[in-house]
Amino acid sequence: xxxxxxxxxxxxxxxxxxxxxxxxxxxxxxxxxxxxxxxxxxxxxxxxxxxxxxxxxxxxxxxxxxxxxxxxxxxxxxxxxxxxxxxxxxxxxxxxxxxxxxxxxxxxxxxxxxxxxxxxxxxxxxxxxxxxxxxxxxxxxxxxxxxxxxxxxxxxxxxxxxxxxxxxxxxxxxxxxxxxxxxxxxxxxxxxxxxxxxxxxxxxxxxxxxxxxxxxxxxxxxxxxxxxxxxxxxxxxxxxxxxxxxxxxxxxxxxxxxxxxxxxxxxxxxxxxxxxxxxxxxxxxxxxxxxxxxxxxxxxxxxxxxxxxxxxxxxxx
Amino acid sequence: xxxxxxxxxxxxxxxxxxxxxxxxxxxxxxxxxxxxxxxxxxxxxxxxxxxxxxxxxxxxxxxxxxxxxxxxxxxxxxxxxxxxxxxxxxxxxxxxxxxxxxxxxxxxxxxxxxxxxxxxxxxxxxxxxxxxxxxxxxxxxxxxxxxxxxxxxxxxxxxxxxxxxxxxxxxxxxxxxxxxxxxxxxxxxxxxxxxxxxxxxxxxxxxxxxxxxxxxxxxxxxxxxxxxxxxxxxxxxxxxxxxxxxxxxxxxxxxxxxxxxxxxxxxxxxxxxxxxxxxxxxxxxxxxxxxxxxxxxxxxxxxxxxxxxxxxxxxxxxxxxxxxxxxxxxxxxxxxxxxxxxxxxxxxxxxxxxxxxxxxxxxxxx
Numbered sequence: 001x002x003x004x005x006x007x008x009x010x011x012x013x014x015x016x017x018x019x020x021x022x023x024x025x026x027x028x029x030x031x032x033x034x035x036x037x038x039x040x041x042x043x044x045x046x047x048x049x050x051x052x053x054x055x056x057x058x059x060x061x062x063x064x065x066x067x068x069x070x071x072x073x074x075x076x077x078x079x080x081x082x083x084x085x086x087x088x089x090x091x092x093x094x095x096x097x098x099x100x101x102x103x104x105x106x107x108x109x110x111x112x113x114x115x116x117x118x119x120x121x122x123x124x125x126x127x128x129x130x131x132x133x134x135x136x137x138x139x140x141x142x143x144x145x146x147x148x149x150x151x152x153x154x155x156x157x158x159x160x161x162x163x164x165x166x167x168x169x170x171x172x173x174x175x176x177x178x179x180x181x182x183x184x185x186x187x188x189x190x191x192x193x194x195x196x197x198x199x200x201x202x203x204x205x206x207x208x209x210x211x212x213x214x215x216x217x218x219x220x221x222x223x224x225x226x227x228x229x230x231x232x233x234x235x236x237x238x239x240x241x242x243x244x245x246x247x248x249x250x251x252x253x254x255x256x257x258x259x260x261x262x263x264x265x266x267x268x269x270x271x272x273x274x275x276x277x278x279x280x281x282x283x284x285x286x287x288x289x290x291x292x293x294x295x296x297x298x299x300x301x302x303x304x305x306x307x308x309x310x311x312x313x314x315x316x317x
Numbered sequence: 318x319x320x321x322x323x324x325x326x327x328x329x330x331x332x333x334x335x336x337x338x339x340x341x342x343x344x345x346x347x348x349x350x351x352x353x354x355x356x357x358x359x360x361x362x363x364x365x366x367x368x369x370x371x372x373x374x375x376x377x378x379x380x381x382x383x384x385x386x387x388x389x390x391x392x393x394x395x396x397x398x399x400x401x402x403x404x405x406x407x408x409x410x411x412x413x414x415x416x417x418x419x420x421x422x423x424x425x426x427x428x429x430x431x432x433x434x435x436x437x438x439x440x441x442x443x444x445x446x447x448x449x450x451x452x453x454x455x456x457x458x459x460x461x462x463x464x465x466x467x468x469x470x471x472x473x474x475x476x477x478x479x480x481x482x483x484x485x486x487x488x489x490x491x492x493x494x495x496x497x498x499x500x501x502x503x504x505x506x507x508x509x510x511x512x513x514x515x516x517x518x519x520x521x522x523x524x525x526x527x528x529x530x531x532x533x534x535x536x537x538x539x540x541x542x543x544x545x546x547x548x549x550x551x552x553x554x555x556x557x558x559x560x561x562x563x564x565x566x567x568x569x570x571x572x573x574x575x576x577x578x579x580x581x582x583x584x585x586x587x588x589x590x591x592x593x594x595x596x597x598x599x600x601x602x603x604x605x606x607x608x609x610x611x612x613x614x615x616x617x618x619x620x621x622x623x624x625x626x627x628x629x630x631x632x633x634x635x636x637x638x639x640x641x642x643x644x645x646x647x648x649x650x651x652x653x654x655x656x657x658x659x660x661x662x663x664x665x666x667x668x669x670x671x672x673x674x675x676x677x678x679x680x681x682x683x
Contacts, residue, residue, distance in 0.1 A: 016473065020493035021453050204446035211406050211439035212461040212511070213431045222460070226451045 042304020117182025126193025237302030348381035356413030376575035379661030389562030392572035502533035
């Protein structure tokens with residue numbers, strides 16, 4: 001304290017501050033991974049997701065694509081499960097197992113993309129509404145209120161009806177399904193992010209940032225975003241399940257892209273083929289189970305992430 | 318409470334200059350930063366229990382901060398200290414009056430505010446809360462630099478310099494630490510370094526040591542004094558702690574219910590308080606040199622939504638209650654006439670009908 005020499009201490013730190021920070025972050029990530037690994041349900045979810053994702057990604061290597069077309073079907077219609085077709089065949093003689101594995105590609109892709117769309121939308125709207133509502137003056141409060149009323153409007157609309165309407169209005173295709181789902185499931189994320197933003201905005205370091213001269217962008221990106229990211233991450237894993245179910249529902253209702261194979265599409269094909277009344281269970285049950293398993297796995301992962309981030313939830317894992 | 322009357326740059330670290338300019342030069346006449354009849358009213362809207370109304374947190378304050386001058390703003394909780402500090406920083410827009418910096422009124426367009434905020438910096442009460450827990454010390458200190466000039470090549474050097482100045486040495490050992498790994502005093506030093514890195518001219522500190530323990534508090538105060546001596550920094554320190562004001566300030570402004578009620582050099586105000594409120598505050602200090610014993614204020618604690626008519630202190634004023642004001646013949650004025658708002662200059666003033674000699678709040682010449 002008595003040394004008042006204003007010169008800096010040797011300003012050539014061996015590792016640069018950024019490298020140090022990166023190392024710290026890696027260590028924090030390691031801690032997160034270890035504490036996640038203690039959550040058994042979360043590990044189960046992660047493992048089953050890895051298996052399903054690997055199968056979906058490597059599908060073209062062990063599934064003959066021509067076998068998936070109606071004309072190139074390898075077996076007889078409605079063959080019960082056997083050694084050659086572990087889950088039997090459908091009404092055209094295609095292997096149901098192959099269809100399920102192939103369908104995972106579309107179902108997962110649409111589920112993940114729709115989640116990205118809705119989480120991005122929800123985060124942007126939530127942070128904007130939260131930030132300007134608390135520190136944007138009168139204009140900001142009005143803008144925030146308008147945004148939140150729009151959110152409420154989307155929240156009270158039945159998600160499925162809206163998605164069906166959107167899918168019907170927009171040009172057909174997988175992209176449309178992504179948009180339709182993305183545009184309907186974002187409101188809870190926006191509300192959640194807004195609440196978290198308000199909590200962060202009330203902290204003194206946000207006031208300090210403003211006193212330092214930081215503008216809205218600075219506060220939102222430098223302070224609010226890193227602090228809402230954990231919540232967003234947990235919300236993302238939970239939303240994937242919702243999105244996959246929504247995709248299956250839309251496909252089941254015939255709103256999907258008829259040229260692609262997805263789990264909901266298989267279910268719909270089974271229904272139109274009369275598999276229900278004919279008691280062809282191996283055509284109906286596997287896609288439904290697949291949807292349930294993936295949704296469950298994502299939910300387990302989400303809950304595990306949530307409990308790692310928020311230690312108060314840790315007891316009831 | 319004793320200390321040398323007149324000091325120049327003293328050789329001891331513990332008792333730095335009090336009333337003299339650090340360079341020894343005469344104080345510059347135009348104040349660096351001043352509040353000009355600043356008023357802030359919060360409208361509470363409609364609330365259950367009849368608490369609706371307008372809260373006059375700051376109700377007409379003139380205050381000047383000169384070059385290299387440390388001013389203490391003292392008063393009890395809720396008297397408007399923090400609001401006034403926020404107004405001076407441009408974080409709160411006054412509903413009346415203006416903030417004047419270097420003779421020009423403060424602009425509230427974002428560009429004007431941004432350049433203002435390079436020169437006037439804030440140190441908050443709670444060092445734990447004022448650092449983002451997800452940012453390292455380096456990032457927190459560099460934040461101001463990045464806001465104003467983006468990431469520059471000499472950033473690490475400047476951050477190291479600011480940390481060293483704030484007493485965190487060797488600075489690079491602190492770069493990668495997170496706030497939760499530091500002690501309270503170290504955190505407050507990081508906050509101060511984050512303010513210093515922009516080379517400000519004025520530091521507005523709101524209860525800078527209230528949440529620190531006694532030994533650390535001394536160190537932080539010494540740091541503020543060193544900064545004033547080495548960098549010529551001006552400071553406005555809002556505090557409820559009269560001992561703190563005594564230790565670091567040149568001048569003291571005592572606030573009560575949104576007004577400055579007494580203003581003057583720290584020796585004058587604290588050793589010969591004129592306003593009954595200042596007297597009451599001082600009389601309850603453990604080592605108070607009081608003849609009358611501690612004066613405990615009676616009546617309700619002040620409510621900025623219901624500022625009493627007349628002198629705002631009169632319902633709790635011991636002088637009025639004891640009949641002394643009656644004997645002096647000012648009791649009627651105390652109840653009905655609001656004392657004039659004190660001007661903010663260097664002169665000793667008091668806003669009290671009983672203690673002041675004239676309407677301008679000057680003291681009677683003894």
